[in-house]
Amino acid sequence: MTPFITRSDEAYPARLHDLTDPPDQIFLRPPLTADRLTDLLQSPLVAIVGSRNASAAGVAFATRLAGDLAASGVGVISGLARGIDAGAHAGTLDRGGRTVAVLGCGIDRDYPAATVPLARRITAAGGVLSEYAPGTPPAPFRFPERNRIVAALADVTIVIEAAGRSGALITARLALELGRDVFSVPGAPWSSVAAGTNQLIKDGALPLTDAADALIALGIDPGAGRTDDPPVTGAAGRVLAALRREPASADVLAARCGLTAAAAAALIAELELQGLLVRELDGRLVPTL
Amino acid sequence: MLNRAHAFALTGLDATPVEIEVYANGGTDPHRACFTIVGLPDKALQEAKARIRSAAIVAGVNTASSIILVNLAPAEVRKEGAGFDLPIALAVLAGHGTLEGQLVDEVAAVGELAFDGRLRPVPGILSIAEAAVRVGRPVLLCPAECAAEAALVPGCRPVGCTSLQHAVRILNGEARPSDLRPAGAPRDADVPDLVDVRGQPSARRALEICAAGGHNLLMIGPPGVGKTMLAKRLPGILPPLDDAQALLATRIHSAAGVLPPGSGLLRVPPFRAPHHSATTAALVGGGTRIRPGEVTLATGGVLFLDELPEFRRDALEALRVPIEDGTVRISRASGSVVLPSRFALIAAMNPCPCGGGGPDGCTCTRERVIAYQRKASGPLLDRIDVGVRLERPAPEVLRVDQPESTQTVRARVCEARERQAARGCINGEIPVGELDALAPLAEACLTLVDQAVRRLGLSPRGMHRIQRVARTIADLADSDAIHTDHVAEAIAVRLGALA
Numbered sequence: 001m002t003p004f005i006t007r008s009d010e011a012y013p014a015r016l017h018d019l020t021d022p023p024d025q026i027f028l029r030p031p032l033t034a035d036r037l038t039d040l041l042q043s044p045l046v047a048i049v050g051s052r053n054a055s056a057a058g059v060a061f062a063t064r065l066a067g068d069l070a071a072s073g074v075g076v077i078s079g080l081a082r083g084i085d086a087g088a089h090a091g092t093l094d095r096g097g098r099t100v101a102v103l104g105c106g107i108d109r110d111y112p113a114a115t116v117p118l119a120r121r122i123t124a125a126g127g128v129l130s131e132y133a134p135g136t137p138p139a140p141f142r143f144p145e146r147n148r149i150v151a152a153l154a155d156v157t158i159v160i161e162a163a164g165r166s167g168a169l170i171t172a173r174l175a176l177e178l179g180r181d182v183f184s185v186p187g188a189p190w191s192s193v194a195a196g197t198n199q200l201i202k203d204g205a206l207p208l209t210d211a212a213d214a215l216i217a218l219g220i221d222p223g224a225g226r227t228d229d230p231p232v233t234g235a236a237g238r239v240l241a242a243l244r245r246e247p248a249s250a251d252v253l254a255a256r257c258g259l260t261a262a263a264a265a266a267l268i269a270e271l272e273l274q275g276l277l278v279r280e281l282d283g284r285l286v287p288t289l
Numbered sequence: 290m291l292n293r294a295h296a297f298a299l300t301g302l303d304a305t306p307v308e309i310e311v312y313a314n315g316g317t318d319p320h321r322a323c324f325t326i327v328g329l330p331d332k333a334l335q336e337a338k339a340r341i342r343s344a345a346i347v348a349g350v351n352t353a354s355s356i357i358l359v360n361l362a363p364a365e366v367r368k369e370g371a372g373f374d375l376p377i378a379l380a381v382l383a384g385h386g387t388l389e390g391q392l393v394d395e396v397a398a399v400g401e402l403a404f405d406g407r408l409r410p411v412p413g414i415l416s417i418a419e420a421a422v423r424v425g426r427p428v429l430l431c432p433a434e435c436a437a438e439a440a441l442v443p444g445c446r447p448v449g450c451t452s453l454q455h456a457v458r459i460l461n462g463e464a465r466p467s468d469l470r471p472a473g474a475p476r477d478a479d480v481p482d483l484v485d486v487r488g489q490p491s492a493r494r495a496l497e498i499c500a501a502g503g504h505n506l507l508m509i510g511p512p513g514v515g516k517t518m519l520a521k522r523l524p525g526i527l528p529p530l531d532d533a534q535a536l537l538a539t540r541i542h543s544a545a546g547v548l549p550p551g552s553g554l555l556r557v558p559p560f561r562a563p564h565h566s567a568t569t570a571a572l573v574g575g576g577t578r579i580r581p582g583e584v585t586l587a588t589g590g591v592l593f594l595d596e597l598p599e600f601r602r603d604a605l606e607a608l609r610v611p612i613e614d615g616t617v618r619i620s621r622a623s624g625s626v627v628l629p630s631r632f633a634l635i636a637a638m639n640p641c642p643c644g645g646g647g648p649d650g651c652t653c654t655r656e657r658v659i660a661y662q663r664k665a666s667g668p669l670l671d672r673i674d675v676g677v678r679l680e681r682p683a684p685e686v687l688r689v690d691q692p693e694s695t696q697t698v699r700a701r702v703c704e705a706r707e708r709q710a711a712r713g714c715i716n717g718e719i720p721v722g723e724l725d726a727l728a729p730l731a732e733a734c735l736t737l738v739d740q741a742v743r744r745l746g747l748s749p750r751g752m753h754r755i756q757r758v759a760r761t762i763a764d765l766a767d768s769d770a771i772h773t774d775h776v777a778e779a780i781a782v783r784l785g786a787l788a
Contacts, residue, residue: 053654082656114656249678250491250781255686261490262762266774269781273740279784281658282640283509283678 002107002134003028005037013041018178019152023131027107032127040098040127044218045075047154047175049147049168050084051161051193056278057247057286058161058193061185062087063094064275064288065158068211070097072220077154079104079146080122082114084160084168089122099126100153104146106136144170151175156217158183158208162196169196172205181217183208210289232276235259239267240276240287247286290314292383292390294376295397296361297420298368299413301579301619301626302544304420305366309376312358313384319354326377328361331369331578340371340402341378344453347406348378350385357381369578371401372411375430378402378453379460392460396448397421398430406453408432412546415539418442430456433467438543440469441536441554480525480557483695485518488682490690492519495677495782497698500526501705502761503717505612505634505672507597509662509785510679512644516637517562519679520593523635524558525695527590528703534589537629541588545581558590561632565599569607574619579626582619584611587632597638597669598661605669608634612672615718636669638662640678674717674754676785705764716761721753728760734776741780755779 004027005011011034016022028037048066050058066076066088076092078085080101092099101122103109107130110116122128131149132142147170151157157175159182162168172182184205187194201207208214212222232240235257242248242256254264268285271277277287292311297304307328316322324338342352359377361368376398383390399417401409410432418439421429427446429439436449449467450456458464486493492508496519499506508516530538538555542548548555563572563583574582583592594600611617611630618627641653642661653661663670682690709715712727719727730738738755741747747755759779763771 053656249680249683251489251680251686251690252683254490255683255689258689261494262778263774265491265494265781266777269741269777269784270737272784273737273744273777273780275744283680 003030003033005034009034011035011038013037013153015041015152016149019148021148022152023149025131027130027133029107029123029128029130032123032129037127037129040075040100041153042075043155044073044220045077045100045154046214046218047077047150047157047171048084048088048160049078049150049157049171050159051163051166051168052081052083052085053163053193054083054087054161055193055286056280057288058084059087060275060278060288062160063091065160065211066091066097066099067095069214070095070099072211072215072222074215074218074220075099077102077150079143079150080115080119080128081143082112086115086118089118089126093121093125101126101128102146102149102153103128103130103132104143105138106130106132106134108134109136109138111138143167147171148174151180152178154180156181156183156214158185158214159197159200159205160185161187161193162200163193164195164199166196169200172200176204181206183214183217185209232271232274235263236267236271239264240271243277243285243287247280247284249283250285253285290384290390292380293394294380295394295426296373296376296399297397297417298366299370299372299416299544299578300366300624301628302416302540302581303626304413304416306420306424307366307368307373308362309373309380310360310362311377311380311384312356313352313381314356315385316354316356322352322354322356324352324355324357324359326359326361328359328364329367330361330373331367333371334368334373337371337374337377337402340374340404341381343404344374344378344402344406345381345385347452348382348387348454348457350382350387352381352385355385357384367578370411371409372399372413372417374402375400375408375450375453375456379430379456382453382457388457388460395426396428396430396460397426398456400430400432400435400450402453408450408452408456410434412548413544414438415442415536415543418445418447419540421445430459436467437469437553438539438548441539480695481518481522483522483526483698484692486515486522487692488687488690489515489519489679490686492677492679493692493698495675495785496523497526497702497765498758498761498782499523499633499635499675500698501702501716501765502674502709502758503633503715504674504758504761505717506636507670507673507676507785508635508637508679509640509676510637511639511681514679514681516679517593517595520562520591520595520635520637521560522695523591523633524560526699526702527558527633528699528706529556530558530589538589541581541585541629545586547586559587560591560593561587562593562595565594565596567600567604569601569604572604573607573611573617573630574628575621577621579619579621579624581628582617584608584617584630584632585628588629590632592632592634594634594636597636608669609672612669634669634672636673671750674758675782677782678785701765704767705761708764708767716757716764719757719760724753724756728756728771730756730759730771730776733773734759734771737773737776737780745784747783751783755783758782
C-alpha cells in the first residue's frame with residue numbers, strides 16, 4: 001500500500017492550501033513517510049526548474065547553484081525531468097542537501113527513463129511525491145498540473161534556461177500568482193534557450209546569477225555556505241579565460257592559446273574533471289562559471 | 290590411357306593438393322563421346338569441359354569423339370573455381386598423345402582457360418605456390434600474370450604460360466616460359482599524405498595516437514569535414530609491414546582475388562572501407578567457397594567503417610569477436626577455417642540524425658542527438674579507445690595550423706612501436722592483468738583517473754582503456770613514466786567518444 005496524505009491530514013503541506021485547486025491527496029514513494037515529508041519541506045525551500053533540452057552549461061549551472069544553496073541549508077524542489085531539473089536534484093544530493101521531486105505521473109512509475117538512476121538516489125536520500133495514484137501514466141497535461149505543486153511548495157522559484165514556450169515558464173507564472181518570488185537566470189539575447197528567461201525578467205522576475213541572489217531573498221547570509229573555487233593559474237587559467245570570452249572547440253581553443261592539440265587536450269581534461277568546463281554536444285567547450 | 294596432373298583447392302587461405310586422374314581415349318564415334326568430371330567439382334569446374342574442349346582444338350586436338358573421365362582426389366574435398374582448367378587440359382592432351390604424360394605428372398599447374406586457349410589469372414596463387422613447395426612440386430605452371438606473385442614464395446619455381454599451347458611447348462622443351470614481370474615496388478606513393486589535412490590538429494593527433502598504440506578510433510563530425518580523408522591517411526603513418534606480415538597480407542588478398550596483378554608483396558598496411566550495406570558474411574567472411582571477409586583483408590592495416598550508424602546491427606555485432614580475438618572462425622558445411630583479423634578500427638559518423646551539415650547547423654534536440662550517438666556506436670563503443678570531434682576548420686585554426694608530413698609522424702609512430710616491442714606487447718592489446726606492470730600509474734595519475742571515474746561515470750573497462758592510451762601517449766613523448774599530462778590527454782580523447 002502506497003502511503004499517502006490527504007487534505008485533512010496534519011502532515012498535509014500548508015502551502016498547498018494557497019492553491020485554488022490543491023491536490024486532494026499526496027502519494028509518497030517509500031521510504032518517504034509523512035513525518036519525514038514535513039522535515040523535507042521546511043523553509044527555506046527553492047524550486048529550480050528549466051528546459052529539458054538544456055545546454056550542458058545550463059545543467060552545470062543548475063547543479064552548481066543547487067549545491068551552493070544546499071550548502072547554506074536550503075532545500076531544492078523540482079520535477080525530476082531531464083536537463084535542468086535533473087541537474088538541480090543531483091547538485092543538491094552531491095552536497096548532502098535535501099531535495100524533493102514532484103512527479104507528473106504515478107508515484108510507482110519510472111519516468112522519464114533518463115533520470116531513473118537519479119530517481120533512485122532521490123528516493124533513498126530525499127523524497128519523491130506525486131498527486132497521482134499509483135499506475136497513472138505520464139501524459140503531457142499532467143506536467144503543468146504538477147508544476148503548480150512545485151511552485152506552491154517552494155519559497156522562491158528559479159528558472160534556468162527556458163525557451164519561449166517552456167513548461168518552466170508555467171511554473172514561474174504560477175509562483176507569481178501565489179505571490180512567491182521568481183528568479184530568472186539571464187542569457188544572451190541571441191540564445192534560443194534564454195528567450196523565456198529573459199522575457200521573465202522583462203515581466204518583473206528578478207535576475208539571478210549566483211546562489212547569493214536567492215539566499216539574500218530568503219534572508220540567509222550568503223557568505224556562510226559559500227565555497228570559493230581555488231584560483232586556476234598558469235596555462236589552465238589562460239584556457240579558462242579564453243573560454244570565458246567565447247566558448248570554442250578544442251582546435252579553436254588551442255589556436256587561440258597557442259597550444260598544441262596534445263597540450264590543449266590535457267588542459268581541457270583537467271578543467272573538465274574539476275567541473276570548471278563542460279562539453280556541449282557539438283563539441284564546444286563552455287566554462288561553468 | 291590414364292594420366293595424372295596436380296592442382297590445388299583453396300580453402301580459406303590454405304591450398305590443399307588435389308591429384309587429377311584423367312582417362313582419355315581418342316575414340317572415333319561422336320555418338321559415344323563423353324566428358325565426365327567426378328570428385329566434388331563445383332559449377333565453374335563442371336563448365337571447364339567446354340573451355341578445355343575449345344582450347345584443345347586450338348592446341349590441335351579435337352576431342353569431339355573422345356571419352357574423357359576426370360577424377361579429382363581426395364574425393365571429399367570441395368573443388369571450386371576455374372583454376373583446374375590447365376592441369377585437366379594438360380592431362381587430356383597427354384591422353385591424346387600431344388605430350389608425354391610423365392612431364393605433366395612432374396609439375397603442378399593452375400590457370401583458367403579461354404576458348405582460344407589463352408590462360409587467365411586465378412586468385413590465391415600465393416597460397417597455391419606455398420602448397421606446391423610444401424608437397425614437393427616446386428615447378429608451378431601458371432598464367433604469366435601470376436608468375437611474379439608465385440615467385441614471392443621462397444623455393445617456388447613458377448613457369449609463366451600465356452596459353453595452353455605455350456604450356457605444352459614449354460613442357461616439350463620447345464619454348465621458354467614468359468619473363469617474370471618484376472613485382473611492383475612498395476606503393477608508398479599511392480598513400481595520401483597527412484600534410485594535406487589542414488585545420489584538424491586534434492584529429493591528426495588522435496590518428497597518431499591510434500597508429501602508435503593500435504587503438505580503435507571513432508570520428509564524429511558533419512559530412513565533408515574530412516573524416517574519410519583522415520582515415521585514408523592512417524595506413525601511411527602505420528609502420529610498414531614486416532616480411533611475415535607482408536606475406537600474410539598478400540596471401541589474403543591473393544586468396545580473395547583482390548590483389549592487382551604485378552603488385553608484388555603488400556608492404557603498405559591494407560586499407561579496407563566496406564560500404565555500410567555490407568552483409569555480415571562480407572565483413573567477417575563466408576560464402577560457400579569460404580572467402581576472407583573485410584576483417585581478414587584489413588589484417589595488418591585499417592578497417593574503416595564510414596557512416597557507422599548505417600551499418601546493419603547484426604553486422605556490427607559480428608565484428609565484436611574478431612576485434613577482441615584477432616581471429617575469426619568461419620564455419621560452413623564444407624568445414625571451418627580460422628582466419629586472422631587484426632586491424633586498427635576507424636569508425637566515422639555524423640554527430641546527429643540530421644547530419645548537422647546544413648547552413649544553420651544542427652536542428653536536432655539534445656536528447657535525440659544523445660540517443661542517436663548511443664545507439665549508433667552502441668555495439669562497438671566499448672571497443673573504442675579514442676574519440677575525436679571534427680568540425681569545419683575555423684579560419685583562426687587554419688591560420689596557425691601546420692600539419693606534419695606522413696613521414697614525420699610515421700617516424701614517431703615507429704619509435705613508439707619500438708618502445709612497445711621492447712615491452713613485448715602493443716599498448717592496445719595489453720591484457721588487463723598486465724596493465725599495472727606494463728603501464729604503471731603514479732599516485733597523481735591515479736587521482737586523475739579516479740576523478741574521471743567519479744565525475745564522468747566511467748566503467749572499469751573505460752579505465753583500462755585510458756591507461757592503455759596514456760601508455761601510448763607517454764611512448765610518443767619518449768617517456769618511460771606516464772605523467773599526469775599523458776593521463777589527462779588520454780581522458781580527453783576518451784571523452785571525445787562519448788556523448
